[in-house]
Amino acid sequence: EQPLLDIRALETQFFTDDGLARAVDGVSYSLAKGETVGVVGESGCGKSVTALSVLRLIPNPPGRIVGGEIVFEGTNLLDLSPAEMRRIRGNDISMIFQEPMTSLNPVFTIGNQIGEAVRLHQGLSTKEATNKAIEMLTLVGIPEPARRVHEYPHQLSGGMRQRAMIAMALSCNPKVLIADEPTTALDVTIEAQILDLMRNLQSELGTAVILITHDLGVVAEMARKVVVMYAGKVVEQAPVETIFAEPNHPYTQGLLNSLPNAELGAVSGGNKRRLQEIPGIVPSLLNLPQGCKFASRCPKAMAVCEEKEPPLEQVGADHLSACWLNH
Ligand code: SF4
Ligand code: MG
Numbered sequence: 001e002q003p004l005l006d007i008r009a010l011e012t013q014f015f016t017d018d019g020l021a022r023a024v025d026g027v028s029y030s031l032a033k034g035e036t037v038g039v040v041g042e043s044g045c046g047k048s049v050t051a052l053s054v055l056r057l058i059p060n061p062p063g064r065i066v067g068g069e070i071v072f073e074g075t076n077l078l079d080l081s082p083a084e085m086r087r088i089r090g091n092d093i094s095m096i097f098q099e100p101m102t103s104l105n106p107v108f109t110i111g112n113q114i115g116e117a118v119r120l121h122q123g124l125s126t127k128e129a130t131n132k133a134i135e136m137l138t139l140v141g142i143p144e145p146a147r148r149v150h151e152y153p154h155q156l157s158g159g160m161r162q163r164a165m166i167a168m169a170l171s172c173n174p175k176v177l178i179a180d181e182p183t184t185a186l187d188v189t190i191e192a193q194i195l196d197l198m199r200n201l202q203s204e205l206g207t208a209v210i211l212i213t214h215d216l217g218v219v220a221e222m223a224r225k226v227v228v229m230y231a232g233k234v235v236e237q238a239p240v241e242t243i244f245a246e247p248n249h250p251y252t253q254g255l256l257n258s259l260p261n262a263e264l265g266a267v268s269g270g271n272k273r274r275l276q277e278i279p280g281i282v283p284s285l286l287n288l289p290q291g292c293k294f295a296s297r298c299p300k301a302m303a304v305c306e307e308k309e310p311p312l313e314q315v316g317a318d319h320l321s322a323c324w325l326n327h
Contacts, residue, residue, distance in 0.1 A: 003030035004073065004208055005054070005093075005176055011067035012046075012053045014285075021285040023049040025232035026068070031176065036202065036209040038223030038240070040216060040255065044282055046232040047212045051178045054210075055095060056085050072176075090120065094169040096162075098181035103165055104153040110137070110164050111149030118171045136167040140197060159190035163197065170201060177202075180212045195221060216259050220244065225318075228252050231283055231293035234312060238319040248321035250298045254278040292324065300325060 012024040024046045031037050039047045052058050053065050056077060070077040077088065097103055105113060114136050115129035124132060130149060137145035140163040153161055162182065169177060179198065183191040195218065202209055211222055219226055219240065226243040228236040228251065236249040247253045258278060280297030283289060289296070292305040304324050312322040 001032070002074070003071075004033045004035075005031040005210075006071040007050065007054065007068070008071065009068040010050060010053055010065070010070065012049050012058055012063060012065050014062045015064070016062055016286070019286045022232050022288065023063075023285055024053060027229070027232070027234055028068075029227045029234060029237060031208050031210060033175070034202070034206045034208050035225065036211055036223045037225045037227060038219035039210060039212045039227045039229060040214065040219055041229035042214060042278075042282055044285070045229045047229055048180050050229075051095065051180055051210060051212055054178065055089055055093060056080075057089075090117065091172050092174055093176040093178065094172060094174040095178040095180065096165050096169045096182050098184045103168070104161060106153055109150050109152055110156070114149075114164070114168045114171050117168055122172075132171065133167075136171050137164065139170070139201070140164070140167045141193075142167070159186055159194065162186060162190075162194055166194075166197065166201070170205065170207070173205065174207060176210065177207050178210045178212070181214070182211070183218065184213070184215070191218075198222070216255060228255070231288060232285060233293065233322070234320070235294065235323075236319075236321045237312075238316070238321075242316065242319055246316070246319075248315050248319065248326070249294075249323050250300050250325075251278070251294050252321075254297075292322075 008028050010024050010027045014021040014023055027050050041047055054070050111130050111133040114133035118132045119129040133149050134145045142148050142163050183194050223240050226240050227234055230251050236252045247256055291307050292310050295301045295305040310322045310324045312320050315321045315326050
């Protein structure tokens with residue numbers, strides 16, 4: 001079966017004063033209808049830039065998509081006009097962010113913002129749009145929706161705002177929801193509620209989700225397939241059980257090893273599971289090494305690793321990894 005969304009050899013670059021940054025360097029992954037794909041990696045590895053590229057929201061300049069295809073339902077989104085792309089963003093693919101205040105407009109009421117989104121795209125009257133907004137706020141579990149619909153973003157708590165943003169993103173009934181660190185700013189209790197909400201909505205509405213996170217605990221709970229990114233590339237991809245049981249790439253192994261005390265964190269409340277730093281730093285995208293991008297931090301690095309970049313290749317059923325140890 002054809003995937004719903006197929007990202008193929010995507011390359012997105014930023015032309016900066018200090019040089020060329022290859023933020024996304026040949027990334028491929030796909031999303032089936034109704035599926036959740038978790039995209040993990042430390043910050044700056046290209047997870048968000050890949051997502052923004054899918055929506056064609058890369059600021060140009062300094063950014064540019066210079067290669068690859070983004071095939072959604074058989075159409076390469078990179079071939080669409082800006083107007084056609086706006087339709088896709090309003091109807092088929094929507095995105096939620098870590099900080100709702102960046103996508104909620106402070107000067108409009110919640111109802112106004114959700115209502116406007118559906119009014120524009122579904123041609124509803126103002127009254128119908130307000131009713132739709134109330135319906136969406138109810139769906140995402142906001143209490144007293146008929147009152148809240150007239151409130152402004154600053155009048156809601158952080159968890160409420162996140163729910164309102166999810167309501168806004170889902171109001172157009174998208175086929176794909178891209179969630180970029182949707183719960184990172186929330187405490188663990190609210191995080192659990194929001195993840196529950198996303199799971200329920202997904203099974204009710206059949207929305208496919210790209211979940212971007214640095215938190216492997218979140219991935220374990222939500223995703224079916226996991227894509228691990230490092231320095232602008234996919235270094236490993238596998239079903240979630242495989243990633244946890246038989247991680248192949250030393251970077252993935254490092255991420256898993258740095259995942260202790262998940263329960264302790266939950267018990268102490270507010271102390272969230274974070275990827276502890278794997279020793280060493282992510283190489284600058286402006287000055288990437290020619291071999292394996294992880295070589296400077298890899299406990300298993302060999303001479304070949306510094307010379308040649310390992311290709312992403314099959315290492316098991318539905319399992320891809322890019323490491324010379326497999327040769
Ligand atoms: Fe480590 Fe070499 Fe594998 Fe890169 S290719 S992850 S440096 S062993
Ligand atoms: Mg990010």
